[in-house]
Amino acid sequence: MTTTPGLLTRINQAAGGLAADLALYSLSAIFALVTALTSTLLPHRAWGAIAAVGYLVAALVVAVQLVLRKPVRRATLTWATWAAVTLLPLVVQAVQRAAGRTDRAQEEVLVVEHMGESLLHTGTPYLSRPEIAGIALDERLLGYRPYQPGMALFGLPRAIAGDHWWTDARVWFALATVGALVVAVTVLLRVRGTDFSLVRALQAATVLPVTSLTLATGGDDIPVLALCLLALALFAAGRHTASGLAVGAAAACKLLAFPVVAVLLVLAVATGHWRRFLPGALGLPLLALLPPLLVNADALIENVLRFPLGHGLVTSPAQSPFPGHLIAQFLPGGRYLAAGLLVAAAAVIGLLLLRRPPRDAGTAALFCGYGLLAAILLMPTTRFGYLLYPAAFLVWAYALRNHTASSAPRHDTALYRQ
Structure with a gap:
């Protein structure tokens, strides 16, 4: 029995997928150009100046393919475009920064590198509250490190080898991202x-x-996202132990990965694979927390709990005009109201997970996407860039939706019957 493709499917597949590619690269070129001309953040302007050319070249390549009606390896073009619009501006900014430019990295890059330095010299990536209080007021924000301990690993190269372009934390973010995505795509290609x-x-x-802008200028979210996507792909291919290790590594770096851990854990329990999934998924984050807890537990709590919750010596600058932030700022008792809405949304999603648990990686990706979207919209302090998480999860859900969360071989046609 055949079904009529939906509107989005027809748009996606028009002209062999090239029509949508042309729209993507053309609109991205406009976005990059506008960023280069109008952004108030100098690293963003530098990214836009290079990325606009990369996107434009990609759009021209697609346009030529449309005119000549010749097949194109769209995945190859995607990788090449990524090199042009992300990796090239990233390396250019890292080289300029190593040469002395102080406006070629966002603050999170400095924070991660400071984490690596602290970890190397003190055994913990965090400063205590008294140490942060001793920093000059206009620099005190950089004293906070609101990430999980694993993020400090990306700052170790600079702490060990000194100031070089290749020790820039973004270079190591990019290497981790490339590795995770290459493995994820390879796994899915072998399955389907x-x-x-x-x-x-x-x-x-x-x-x-x-995604491109975030990695080139700041970047700490992108390897975390890539590891989560890898975990979903590995689970879809039946590699449950490796899936647990991948998402556990993500959670060892950033708290935003823990909702993904929770969703995949429910999937693992529902499909009977939790014994293989659980050790890596929870073991790696707990192992990463052990050294900071032993060295200075209060410094860990100050950085990863008090500061994000608004109880630090300074407040987070992460303030995008989403509903949670607007409620917290402009309504009486708004912070408590926003927190209540966030808890209510989490409770609804948790109830749905328990009543109708996901049975495959595609459905799990949908839970991750919609759950994180709700959280980002309702958090009192958040960033526009965090939307890359739900955007990626929701798109990946369609690439994963035909998987069965089993390790059955691809030639088993029972898996693909309509």
Whole structure:
């Protein structure tokens, strides 16, 4: 029995997928150009000046393919475009920064590198509250490190080898991202082969402007996202132990990965694979927390709990005009109201997870996408860039939706019957 493709599917597959590619790269070129001309953040302007050319060249390549009606390896073009619009501006900014430019990295890059330095010299990546209080007021924000301990590993190269372009934390963010995405795509190709949805998923994790801009200028979210996507792909392929290790590594770096851990854990329990999944998924984050807890537990709590909750010596600058922030700022008792809405949303999603647990990686990705979208919109302090998480998860859900969360071989046609 055949079904009529939906509107989004027809748009996605028009002209062999090239029509949507042309729109993506053209709109991205406009976004990058506007960023280069109008952004108040100098690293963003520098990214836009280079990325606009990369996106434009990609759009021209697609346009030529449309005119000549010749097949194109769209995944290859995606990787090449990513190199042009993300890796090239990243390396250029890292080289300029190593030469003395102080406006070629966002603050999170400095924070991660400071974490690596502290870890190397003191055994913990965190400063205590008294140590932060001793920093000059206009620099005190950089004393806070609101990440999980694993993030400090990306700052170790600079702490060990000194100031070089290749010790820039963003370079190591990019290497981790490339490794995770290459493995994720390879795993999915072996299970099901290429299709439109897999190419779109790759584009969402690489050339989408919000993803590209984030990695080139700051970057700490992108390896975390890539590890979460790898965990979903590995679970879809039946590699449950490796999936647990991947998402556990993500959670060892950033708290935003813990909702993904929770969703995948429910999936693992529902499919009977939790014994293989659980050790890596929870073991790695707990192992990463052990040294900071032993060295200075209060410094850990100050950085990863008090500061994000608004109880630090300074407040977080993460303030995008989403509903949670607006409620917290402009309504009486708004912070408590926003927190209540966030808890209510979490409770609803948790109830749905328990009543109708996901049975495959695609459904789990949908839970991750919609759950994180709700959290980002309702958190009192958040960033526009965090939207890259739900965007990527929701697009990857379609690339994963035909998987069965089993390790059955691809030639088993029972898995693909309609």
